[in-house]
Amino acid sequence: MTDTKKKRMSMLDSLAAAGTPPAPGSMMSSNRALRSARDAVDAHHVWELDPDEIEDERYSDRLDPKDVHDLRVSIEQNGQTVPILVRRHPTEANRYLLVYGRRRLEAIRASDKVKKVRALIANLDDTAALRAQVSENTGRRDLSYIERSLFAQELLDNAFGSQAQIAEVLNVTRSAVSMSISVAKAIGTALAHAIGPAHGIGRPRWESLAKDLSNAAMGMDELCQVAIDARGKAAAGEQADEEPQVDPSVAAFEAVVRHVKRNTGSSPGRKPRQKATPLLIDGAPVGVIKRSARALRLDLTNVDDAFAQWLDARAQNVLEDLHDRWKRET
Structure with a gap:
């Protein structure tokens, strides 16, 4: 954002916040008109913002680690082709809340060469911002089942709304949200993060693991270590270009399932032995x-x-x- 544009937007912010009446002859006759004019400017421009002016207070919906090295290199070489989306901070002028684009923002924050982040500024409330976040992530790559489950549980735990409201945001049925939350609670946040997103592992297998965990006489620390070890081994295989290459989080999921089966004496379709x-x-x-x-x-x-x-x-x-x-x- 140029200094001239930034001063203009700051003046609009100050007038709207302070309730200062417009100058005689101005086309804007109220604070609402000022905000509407500002929003119209926002909607038709891609701004260059200081990354330090952007806060990320969103609900977490992904389990992928914050590895942004490759993205940072790409942006430094080719520029930031896709803007992030932010909304204005409700109480602080020249501050913004991130709607989506966390990896792009983190990549630019870590860069010594790129100082500004290209962003669209939207006029969104909390619910609309959450919808935009989910829609953008789903458009790029579907959230895995366990990521959606943990996301739904976090929304419920933070009093975002009822299960019916969460279902509407995630575009699923209320019964699906209820089942997802029960699976998330059974798996636990620590184990889910140790395993990772595990794309390709669907609802039936996560439900089966959740059920087996209720019969397993072992601590979560033990299972987390099994998952971490499996992910590390699979990641090392990827770096060495070994065949076949396996998603480290899927390898972690499979390792945890095998470990639980061994310790409960169970196998698919058979009840644990007493x-x-x-x-x-x-x-x-x-x-x-x-x-x-x-x-x-x-x-x-x-x-x-x-x-x-x-x-x-x-x-x-x-x-x-x-x-x-x-x-x-x-």
Whole structure:
């Protein structure tokens, strides 16, 4: 933006903010007219802005790392061909909020050669800005299933709106949003970031992993490390031009699935095996105790009926006695 244009826009901002009446003979008769004139100028120009004047307060919708080296080199060599989109800060003059174009903005901020970022300035409220962000990202490359799920969960957690409103923004059904949020909560933010976007891994496989995690007796730190190791190995293979090349985040997803399957003793289409321990009274088998990742079940099938009735009447007291004993011993 040239100094002359910048001063002109700053004057419009100051007049609109202060409520200063227009000069006699001016065509603009109110603050609304001033804002309309400013918005009209914004809509028909690509401005050159100082990157430091732009703030990024958006909801995060991508899991890709901020690797902008190649983009920075391209912009330095060929220029910034596609402008970013910003909107004016609601309270601070000459400040802007990013709508989309984070990687282009970060690339220019990291450059010693390019000092200004080319930008369109739009008159958008919070909801319209969010729609524009989602639309632009979807136009360039579809968000993966887990990215959409985490995005929906973040919107809900930050009181953006109801599930129905979130569904409208994401252009999906309310039931799809509900399922996505449940998957996001089951996977967890830490594990999702460790795995990455995993483009090509659709809803059924993420739902299956979420279900298996509920049966897995392992910590998230362990699974995150499995994902990080797999991504590192796959990335190293890409750099060495090994065949076949695999998306590191997909490799991480597959590694986590295999690890969970091994530790739950499950395979596709088969329920996790339960550990059964025989129970004896006076050396004679009377039943079994079965343990899975989610439950502990006591089956007594060969005991005296009188003893069964006695135990049934006192089960609560017996359980509390055993729990007290466990606390003393541990």
